[in-house]
Amino acid sequence: xxxxxxxxxxxxxxxxxxxxxxxxxxxxxxxxxxxxxxxxxxxxxxxxxxxxxxxxxxxxxxxxxxxxxxxxxxxxxxx
Amino acid sequence: xxxxxxxxxxxxxxxxxxxxxxxxxxxxxxxxxxxxxxxxxxxxxxxxxxxxxxxxxxxxxxxxxxxxxxxxxxxxxxxxxxxxxxxxxxxxxxxxxxxxxxxxxxxxxxxxxxxxxxxxxxxxxxxxxxxxxxxxxxxxxxxxxxxxxxxxxxxxxxxxxxxxxxxxxxxxxxxxxxxxxxxxxxxxxxxxxxxxxxxxxxxxxxxxxxxxxxxx
Ligand SMILES: [Zn+2]
Numbered sequence: 001x002x003x004x005x006x007x008x009x010x011x012x013x014x015x016x017x018x019x020x021x022x023x024x025x026x027x028x029x030x031x032x033x034x035x036x037x038x039x040x041x042x043x044x045x046x047x048x049x050x051x052x053x054x055x056x057x058x059x060x061x062x063x064x065x066x067x068x069x070x071x072x073x074x075x076x077x078x079x
Numbered sequence: 080x081x082x083x084x085x086x087x088x089x090x091x092x093x094x095x096x097x098x099x100x101x102x103x104x105x106x107x108x109x110x111x112x113x114x115x116x117x118x119x120x121x122x123x124x125x126x127x128x129x130x131x132x133x134x135x136x137x138x139x140x141x142x143x144x145x146x147x148x149x150x151x152x153x154x155x156x157x158x159x160x161x162x163x164x165x166x167x168x169x170x171x172x173x174x175x176x177x178x179x180x181x182x183x184x185x186x187x188x189x190x191x192x193x194x195x196x197x198x199x200x201x202x203x204x205x206x207x208x209x210x211x212x213x214x215x216x217x218x219x220x221x222x223x224x225x226x227x228x229x230x231x232x233x234x235x236x237x238x239x240x241x242x243x244x245x246x247x248x249x250x251x252x253x254x255x256x257x258x259x260x261x262x263x264x265x266x267x268x269x270x271x272x273x274x275x276x277x278x279x280x281x282x283x284x285x286x287x288x289x290x291x292x293x294x295x
Contacts, residue, residue: 005205007196011189014274018255020266038207042191048214049281052226053249056234059118065132066110069139073106076143 002028009039013046088112091155098146110139113156116251117163123243124167126174134170138163153260160247160261190278214288222291226284233283237276244269245276 002024004012009032015021016029033040061069088094088108097105114135121131121138141162149158197206215222234242234250247253247261259269 005196005203006207007189007191007193007205010191010278011274014270014277018270020255020270036206038210041211041213042207045211045214045281045285046277048216049277049284050249052230052284053234053245053277053280054252055223055227056119056231056250057227059115061110061114061118061135062132065136066114069110069136069143070103070107072140073101073143074103076101 001031004028004032006032006036006039006042009033009036010042013043017046017050091151094155095146095149095151106143109155109159113159114139116247116253117160119246119250120160120163120243121167123239123246124164124171130170130174134163134167137170138166141166154257157257157260160257164261190275212285212288212292214284215291226287229283229287230280233280237279241272241276241279244272245280248273249277 004025009029012021012025012029016026019026021029033043089097094105094109098109117135117138118131121134122128125131125134138159142159145162149155153161195208197204197208234246237245243262244258247258248255253261255266255269255273258264259266262269264272
């Protein structure tokens with residue numbers, strides 16, 4: 001198992017969340033998180049950030065552009 | 080939420096043969112499902128909403144013209160997004176707003192201020208001096224709207240490569256594999272850019288929640 005300081009752990013959270021760490025590192029992170037409340041808070045902040053990023057207001061094509069594209073598609077229709 | 084998350088589009092082979100057969104409902108479904116994310120990505124390359132919309136329009140026109148030649152070497156979504164990125168890049172050159180995509184960005188160094196951790200002479204070197212705060216859940220509409228606006232600003236201020244990766248991954252919900260294929264970057268590179276971008280946005284939220292707490 002690999003050991004992490006708090007300062008090292010904060011740099012591999014994305015790799016940890018993406019399940020991109022090797023087994024010894026992954027185990028090291030899990031052990032660290034099981035006994036370090038501070039890093040737990042930091043990881044929670046990271047997860048909240050990711051969740052909030054997925055909540056951006058939706059974008060939309062203008063009606064005119066959508067219509068133009070639909071008619072462009074229609075006119076390619078195979079004869 | 081991410082444009083692809085709730086997507087109920089059929090498998091690629093069905094999509095492709097429907098498009099080739101001129102199935103308007105299928106084209107409309109793709110248009111409505113993917114254009115949202117495409118507009119957001121286009122905006123990371125060009126300066127105005129109008130240009131972004133034109134980039135998306137030109138992308139779809141290119142897709143319409145090329146669907147018969149699509150070889151299926153990537154997923155349809157990745158293929159469309161790659162056309163988008165290339166179209167947007169060309170457009171940004173024309174606007175003389177060339178993004179320093181290949182220029183050096185600060186991709187190295189710690190994402191958390193090292194002074195927040197104890198030094199080597201401490202009992203627990205590298206441990207937090209002060210515990211990171213527990214954030215409130217933005218339950219109220221007003222708080223949620225403020226957070227949304229703040230994140231929009233934070234995204235706009237990111238270096239271009241970080242901005243496009245975090246937009247594809249976290250705002251639009253693409254997988255890391257999709258992002259690597261669309262941008263033609265390695266998984267490791269993608270992860271570094273994403274992590275740095277997330278850390279910046281987290282920092283902005285931290286400042287915000289700190290200021291809210293102090294105002295109370
Ligand atoms: Zn820790």
